Amino acid sequence: MDRRHFLNRxxxxxxxxxxxxxxxxxxxxxxxxxxxxxxLVVIQLSGGNDGLNAIxxxxxxxxxxxxxxxxIRPEHLLKMSDMMGLHPAMAPLREIYDSGEMTVVNGVGYxxxxxxxxxxxxxxxxxxxGHRNEQTGWIGRYLDSxxxxxxxxxxxxxxGDELSLALKGHQRDGFxxxxxxxxxxxxxxxxxxxxxxxxxxxDLGNNVDYLYKTMIEVQESATYLYQQxxxxxxxTSYPRHPFAIGLKQIAELIMAGTDxxxxxxxxxxxxxxxxxxxxxxxxxxxxxxxxxxFIKDLKANNLLDDTLVMTFSEFGRxxxxxxxxxxxxxxxxNVFFFGGRLTKPGMYNSMTDLTQLDxxxxxxxxDFRSLYASLLEDWLGSSASTILPGAFEKLxxx
Amino acid sequence: xxxxxxxxKHLLNRAxxxxxxxxxxxxxxxxxxxxxxxxxxxxVMEPKKxxxxxxxxxxxxSNFMELSEKAKMELKDDDEQRLLGLRNGWLYSMANAxxxxxxxxxxxxxxxxxxxxxxxxxxxxxxxxxxxxxxLHNFADLLLAVAKEPAMIRFLxxxxxxxxxxxxxxxxxxxxxFTIGEGNYSEQDIKEAARAFTGWSSxxxxxxxxxxxxxxxxxxxxxxSTGRFNGEDIIKILLQQKQTAYFVxxxxxxxxxxxxxxxxxxAEISDVLYDSGYDIAKTMRHVFxxxxxxxxxxxxxxxxxxxxxxxxxxxxxxxxFSNKRALLFLQNALGQVLFDPPNVAGWPSGKAWINxxxxxxxxxxxxxxxxxxxxxxxxxxxxxxxxxxxxVRTLQVQSNIQPILDLFYGIDYxxxxxRVQEVLLTTTEEIPPLITPREQRAGEYARKLIIRTVSLxxxxxx
Numbered sequence: 001m002d003r004r005h006f007l008n009r010x011x012x013x014x015x016x017x018x019x020x021x022x023x024x025x026x027x028x029x030x031x032x033x034x035x036x037x038x039x040l041v042v043i044q045l046s047g048g049n050d051g052l053n054a055i056x057x058x059x060x061x062x063x064x065x066x067x068x069x070x071x072i073r074p075e076h077l078l079k080m081s082d083m084m085g086l087h088p089a090m091a092p093l094r095e096i097y098d099s100g101e102m103t104v105v106n107g108v109g110y111x112x113x114x115x116x117x118x119x120x121x122x123x124x125x126x127x128x129x130g131h132r133n134e135q136t137g138w139i140g141r142y143l144d145s146x147x148x149x150x151x152x153x154x155x156x157x158x159x160g161d162e163l164s165l166a167l168k169g170h171q172r173d174g175f176x177x178x179x180x181x182x183x184x185x186x187x188x189x190x191x192x193x194x195x196x197x198x199x200x201x202x203d204l205g206n207n208v209d210y211l212y213k214t215m216i217e218v219q220e221s222a223t224y225l226y227q228q229x230x231x232x233x234x235x236t237s238y239p240r241h242p243f244a245i246g247l248k249q250i251a252e253l254i255m256a257g258t259d260x261x262x263x264x265x266x267x268x269x270x271x272x273x274x275x276x277x278x279x280x281x282x283x284x285x286x287x288x289x290x291x292x293x294f295i296k297d298l299k300a301n302n303l304l305d306d307t308l309v310m311t312f313s314e315f316g317r318x319x320x321x322x323x324x325x326x327x328x329x330x331x332x333x334n335v336f337f338f339g340g341r342l343t344k345p346g347m348y349n350s351m352t353d354l355t356q357l358d359x360x361x362x363x364x365x366x367d368f369r370s371l372y373a374s375l376l377e378d379w380l381g382s383s384a385s386t387i388l389p390g391a392f393e394k395l396x397x398x
Numbered sequence: 399x400x401x402x403x404x405x406x407k408h409l410l411n412r413a414x415x416x417x418x419x420x421x422x423x424x425x426x427x428x429x430x431x432x433x434x435x436x437x438x439x440x441x442v443m444e445p446k447k448x449x450x451x452x453x454x455x456x457x458x459x460s461n462f463m464e465l466s467e468k469a470k471m472e473l474k475d476d477d478e479q480r481l482l483g484l485r486n487g488w489l490y491s492m493a494n495a496x497x498x499x500x501x502x503x504x505x506x507x508x509x510x511x512x513x514x515x516x517x518x519x520x521x522x523x524x525x526x527x528x529x530x531x532x533x534l535h536n537f538a539d540l541l542l543a544v545a546k547e548p549a550m551i552r553f554l555x556x557x558x559x560x561x562x563x564x565x566x567x568x569x570x571x572x573x574x575x576f577t578i579g580e581g582n583y584s585e586q587d588i589k590e591a592a593r594a595f596t597g598w599s600s601x602x603x604x605x606x607x608x609x610x611x612x613x614x615x616x617x618x619x620x621x622x623s624t625g626r627f628n629g630e631d632i633i634k635i636l637l638q639q640k641q642t643a644y645f646v647x648x649x650x651x652x653x654x655x656x657x658x659x660x661x662x663x664x665a666e667i668s669d670v671l672y673d674s675g676y677d678i679a680k681t682m683r684h685v686f687x688x689x690x691x692x693x694x695x696x697x698x699x700x701x702x703x704x705x706x707x708x709x710x711x712x713x714x715x716x717x718x719f720s721n722k723r724a725l726l727f728l729q730n731a732l733g734q735v736l737f738d739p740p741n742v743a744g745w746p747s748g749k750a751w752i753n754x755x756x757x758x759x760x761x762x763x764x765x766x767x768x769x770x771x772x773x774x775x776x777x778x779x780x781x782x783x784x785x786x787x788x789x790v791r792t793l794q795v796q797s798n799i800q801p802i803l804d805l806f807y808g809i810d811y812x813x814x815x816x817r818v819q820e821v822l823l824t825t826t827e828e829i830p831p832l833i834t835p836r837e838q839r840a841g842e843y844a845r846k847l848i849i850r851t852v853s854l855x856x857x858x859x860x
Contacts, residue, residue: 122741135746153754161776162731163753176755182774186758189765191850198830207701208825210749211757211855218754242776 034257038379041250041263041294041309042139042166045287047270048117049313050280051333052362055104055351058085062354066320070276070327080104081347089284092292100345101295101304102338103397107352108371109332109364113315117271117329120314125166127369127388138372139262140169141387142380147172154221157253158264159246167264174264175221179249180229187222231256236297243267244290251297254307261380270313276326287311295338304340308379308398311336312368318360332364335371343396370395400692405430407824408697409686411860412654413437414499415492415706418713419801422821434686438534438679440497448487448526450480450519458602479722480519485736486725488526489705493712504533504678506705507653509736511646512544512576513744514553516737520604521549526737537646537676538637541576545629548600554742559596561614566592569632571742577636579645583621590618595629643672647681654685656696657748663690698824698859701751704732706860707760714822714852715768716798723781724793731759731775764853768797803844811838818844818851825856 057063058074059082077085078094084104086094096102114120126134136144139156147155148171156167156174167174177183196216232255238248243265250263267287272279291309298304316333332352352362373384374394385391400408403426410417410425414437425433457465457473465473495502508529516522525547532540544550545568551557554568569592573583597613600606618627621635636642647668648659655663667685674680685691702710708728711717719725729735733756739745765771772791781793802821809817815832823829832850837843851857 135750162733162755168753173753176753178776179774186762186774187754189762191853192761195830195854200828207699207749208827208856208859211701211752211858214752214754214757215761215855218758221754 035254035259035261037261037381039254039261039263039303039307040375040379041265041307043287043291043309043311044164044264044266045270045283045311045313046117046121046266046268047272047313048120048315048317048329049270049283049333050272050276050317050327051313052316052319053276053280053327054087054090054284055080055106055334056085056087057083057351057354059083060351060354062319066354068321069325070321083351084347087281087284089281090288092285092288096292096295096338097346101299101340101342102336103342103345103348105335105337105348105366105371105395105397106350107332107362107365108312108335108368109315109362110367110369111364113331113361113364115315115329115331117314122165124312124314124368125164127372129389134165135168136170137164137166137168138376138387139167139174139264140165140172142169142262142376142382143167143172143174144169145386146380146382152221152224152259153217154225154258154260156262156264157225157260159249160264160266164264164266174262177222177225178246180222180226183222184226187218193219225253225258228253228256228258234297236293236300238293238297239286239289241286241290243286244293247290247294248297251294251301254298254303255301272317273322273326273328274324276321291338299340307339308341308375309336309338310371310375311338316362319354319357319362320360330361331358332362335368337397339398341398343398348395348397366395367392371397374398400694400697402427402430403820404697405692406433408692409433409437410499411698411824412503412691412700413682413686414495414503415713416702416710416860417821418493418710419805422805430692431687434683436497437500437686438683440501448484448491448523448530450483450523462602477519481516481522481737482722482726484519484522484526485729486722488736489709489712489725492705492709500682501530501533504682505529507650508533508540508544510653510739510744511649512550513739513742514547514550514737515739516549517552518549518604521547521552521600522737524604525549532678534679534682535677537671537678538633540678541637542630542633544576545572545595545633546598546606548604548606551598551600551606556595556598557600559592559598560612561593561596564589564592564596564614568592568598569595572632573636575743577633577642577645578639579641579648582639582641582645587620590620590627591632593618594620594627594632598629637676640668640672643676644668647671650681650685652747654682655691656699660690663688698856700860701748702858702860703745703747703751704729704734704756705736707732707763707858711763711767711852714802716801717767718796720794720796721781724795727775727777727781728793730777732756760858761853761855764849766793767795768799768849770795799845799848802848806844811843814844814847818847822848822851823854823856824859827856829854829856 053072056072056077058077064071072087074085076088078088078091079085080097093102110123114123122134125137127138128134143156153173154175158164158167158174158176159178160176161178163174163176192215196219199212229252232252234248234251238244246265253260269283295304298307312335313333315330317327317330322328349365352365356363369388369392373388373392374397376382376384376387377394379398406425406428407417409430410421492502514525516525528543528547532543554571555565556568559565559568566588570588573588573591574580593614597609599609615626617624620627620632623635644664648664650667651659651664667681670684671681733751734745766773770792778791805821806814806817819829833843833847837846
């Protein structure tokens with residue numbers, strides 16, 4: 001069919017609208033691809049969560065000496081072991097912890113810690129060695145090495161408006177989306193669908209070609225994710241804040257068998273320099289309620305064995321509280337894992353020694369890239385050495 | 399061979415920020431050589447100076463410390479507003495540069511070359527004015543001035559570079575990214591250079607200051623020479639290296655000509671730069687008068703940077719935002735915020751600008767800006783800070799499409815599509831019809847045609 005003919009046939013115009021309805025509906029329907037293998041969900045707590053007040057070493061006098069006003073008293077904590085207690089706002093996770101579906105790794109960090117939010121986050125995203133100029137992230141490089149032939153970019157999906165560095169690769173990028181309905185609306189407006197249908201793949205390999213191919217890829221992904229999002233409706237009740245809605249979205253996509261290996265979502269606001277107590281409680285409550293609903297939802301659908309959740313923050317906070325009932329930027333921190341197939345549920349390792357500090361900050365015991373290596377090899381079945389800079393000893397997470 | 403009109407368009411894309419209605423009228427018939435002359439030596443040579451409102455209370459180090467937390471926060475907010483004003487002002491001076499457009503384009507180029515995150519409006523303003531002042535003059539002067547910019551000194555920790563405890567950050571970037579390039583120096587060179595720059599610092603007021611007691615006056619061995627070198631000596635030695643000219647030439651080539659490096663062409667640029675004693679205007683004249691600059695393979699081959707795209711939109715449609723934060727929001731969402739490069743290496747360009755969310759925003763930009771279509775973006779509500787308290791979903795912008803419409807006044811509808819594309823696009827590939835026969839019969843479709851043309855992937859190219 002030539003273009004003019006097609007145009008005459010399918011043009012349904014409205015004189016007042018910005019873009020005419022060139023086509024009645026997207027022609028990308030009919031993609032049927034399903035996931036095989038495990039799912040990884042990465043949760044980022046932005047701003048530097050105070051891990052020391054999340055998982056509290058309540059037997060340690062040094063903790064209370066350093067935190068006379070913001071230290072959490074033993075009687076308020078939910079005891080996880082004879083050493084450690086959970087922040088009261090994290091109560092919804094207690095049951096999950098008790099049933100062996102949560103692992104806490106203490107003292108995770110990296111050498112020469114950087115205390116800038118942006119730099120430290122870049123280091124976690126890139127899994128670099130702290131040298132600047134990182135332009136790719138560990139998940140993006142996973143896509144490069146494991147998904148080079150993938151036709152679509154949503155194998156790694158970020159719930160958000162902008163794609164994080166972690167999901168950017170050399171050849172392939174992940175996909176960012178906040179809401180499948182709105183994505184479909186912006187990605188498949190009739191004018192751009194019309195252009196896609198009339199695009200002659202000249203395969204010139206130039207930048208215009210690249211833009212067209214990316215546009216078509218986005219349209220296909222938007223259509224696919226929209227369809228997937230309509231397949232299953234979660235029966236679990238989630239809180240109503242955006243982070244929980246995002247996790248619910250992820251649960252529904254996993255239930256629908258969506259061909260996405262890695263999901264990425266953030267919760268921000270953890271930069272608690274002033275009056276930390278109320279703020280952190282509020283955030284940890286939101287976090288814990290949402291994660292608890294998510295884990296229960298997956299479990300009810302027999303999907304928890306296929307899923308591993310990791311929660312990290314760009315750094316922990318100073319051991320000693322500051323003069324404003326808050327804490328300043330620190331270094332090593334705890335990382336939480338959730339899933340049905342954890343090798344070592346509970347406390348993975350002991351709490352970092354609060355008396356052995358480096359300029360008032362915790363020394364890291366575990367390099368975060370060791371965690372990535374474990375996830376990449378033991379969960380995603382990939383080779384860590386092609387993705388991470390150097391060899392890192394794995395942990396037995398799964 | 400491209401026509402003169404095509405050359406003019408390509409030149410204005412690369413040496414400026416694309417075609418606006420005024421430029422199309424004024425320059426399309428001008429022989430491209432004359433346009434090069436005009437851009438390199440505009441009749442008015444005095445560059446614009448970025449200004450911010452005078453600060454209300456005079457704050458110095460001692461009375462700052464005595465301020466209450468609340469007063470400090472207010473000062474911080476006030477300064478953020480100034481920085482926002484500088485950023486918006488910069489975008490508008492690019493859009494309204496007139497004959498100084500090359501100077502503005504060079505300023506943007508140097509911002510990427512001497513990439514610096516500027517914290518605070520005072521140092522940002524000073525840094526920008528320095529880039530502007532030297533943008534088309536001499537690279538040696540520019541380099542020295544940038545090395546003394548408080549924004550750069552603070553960004554690269556030269557504030558902490560002291561005789562007893564040298565900090566190598568600035569010295570490393572000076573060699574690796576500003577002058578000679580990676581692989582052309584030793585780690586020892588960096589250590590020695592760092593010693594030479596000890597004491598180059600800035601004071602509380604955001605002014606350069608040389609702290610004598612922190613400077614290392616001892617002997618240094620740098621790139622084969624030995625002496626009691628200071629920072630200026632290091633810069634002189636670096637400029638004597640031909641490799642420095644080559645490195646800067648390769649950055650110029652990448653930004654103004656092509657992502658794929660042509661060693662012969664870069665060597666030509668490098669020779670002009672070196673032999674002219676680092677004269678930027680002479681060097682750029684060589685680039686813009688070389689026949690290879692107008693090669694078919696280069697025309698329309700670059701993906702516009704977010705700033706280039708926004709500036710061209712402002713020019714084409716005379717955009718006026720009622721919300722001061724709207725342009726910051728757009729820079730953020732598109733991936734390039736002035737005064738805030740991702741790191742000292744500047745912005746990765748080309749395909750790196752593109753991911754699923756940035757591309758769809760680029761393609762829908764006309765709808766959001768010209769049709770006030772609702773956007774869905776999590777950071778939009780933060781725009782309401784200066785507006786009414788209802789949730790913001792549109793960008794609240796005034797536009798004027800008339801000047802560009804006027805270019806096509808009286809043109810037969812059969813020719814209209816190709817005329818609009820001639821002005822707004824660089825491609826010579828076929829584009830499917832953008833206006834349906836029914837719309838043609840309905841009349842008054844020129845406006846739609848323009849909006850659809852700037853919504854094409856092809857419009858992203860320069």
